[in-house]
Amino acid sequence: MTVTNGTVPEVMAELAALEDPRIRDVNVRHGDDHGVNLTKLRAVAKPLKIQQDLALDLWATGDTAARLVALLICRPKAFDRDQLDTMMREARTPKVQDWLVNYVVKKSPHAEELRVAWFDDADPAVASAGWELTTERVDKNPDGLDLPGLLDIIEAQMKTAPDRLQWSMNTCLAHIGIAHPEYRARALDIGERLEVLKDYPTPPNCTSPFAPSWITEMVRRQTRA
Known part of the structure; x- marks a missing residue:
């Protein structure tokens, strides 16, 4: 039916x-x-x-x-x-x-207002939504975002963040490294030192969520395109 x-x-x-x-x-x-x-x-x-x-x-x-x-x-x-x-x-x-x-x-x-409100919410699931909306801005509308400040927060908090929030912070880290060459070296360094998702099981022919691998692969594809 x-x-x-x-x-x-x-x-x-x-x-x-x-x-x-x-x-x-x-x-x-x-x-x-x-x-x-x-x-x-x-x-x-x-x-x-x-x-x-x-x-x-x-x-x-x-x-x-x-x-x-x-x-x-x-x-x-x-x-x-x-x-x-x-x-x-x-x-x-x-x-x-x-x-x-x-x-x-x-x-x-209301997306931007909610991004700001959710970004550091006490509920990690809600905060993860704020980070996902921030990643959208990193890619599409970075003007006005404090990218070095975001990297500071990621460096200080991502390693011990709850799983869902950690995933969203890691995604933001990778997208900063991919979309903004001036911050790429720092994004790679943070990812290498924190080792978040380094051992995440990744199927063959899929890109690892480990930020340094993710950044390197996506930059390689951009260079070849």
Whole structure:
């Protein structure tokens, strides 16, 4: 059954029919609590198109798969600043947090205000969202950012940061090194000394998240392009 108009019970029933215990087991190991293949989940969302009211109702269920659908069918610019802040604090799982930042907050007129508010939040998951938004600015709109100051914070705090925040800080470090040649040597030095994610298991033909390897590989590709 493909739901096109959509009520919460209909969408929930469709998601329940797609639940796969094997996928749930894999997701649980990564901190997520749903068992729906994401390609199939996107197929549930596609015929619904944009339905802001339904998105709000699906989010309110608290169910991870339903919230992922909600983020695909919502209207990002319809949320006010406080709604987005509340949603980030309610988002319990990494995938919901990731999609909320990338599919909604980054498209919101409140993105910069939230970046500043979240950057040093006491909740490391919320702070990681602030760092993800900062990385977006590092790449696309660095004017006004204190890049040396960011490197100072990364150098002082990344080694002992909680996992999700550490990952976001490491991503910012790598992007500073890739996008800003004047800070590349320092970014490489910080990465080499801290050794964060140095031993992270990386499949063949994939780029390691270890910042020095990541920076070196991406710069090499830019040079060859």
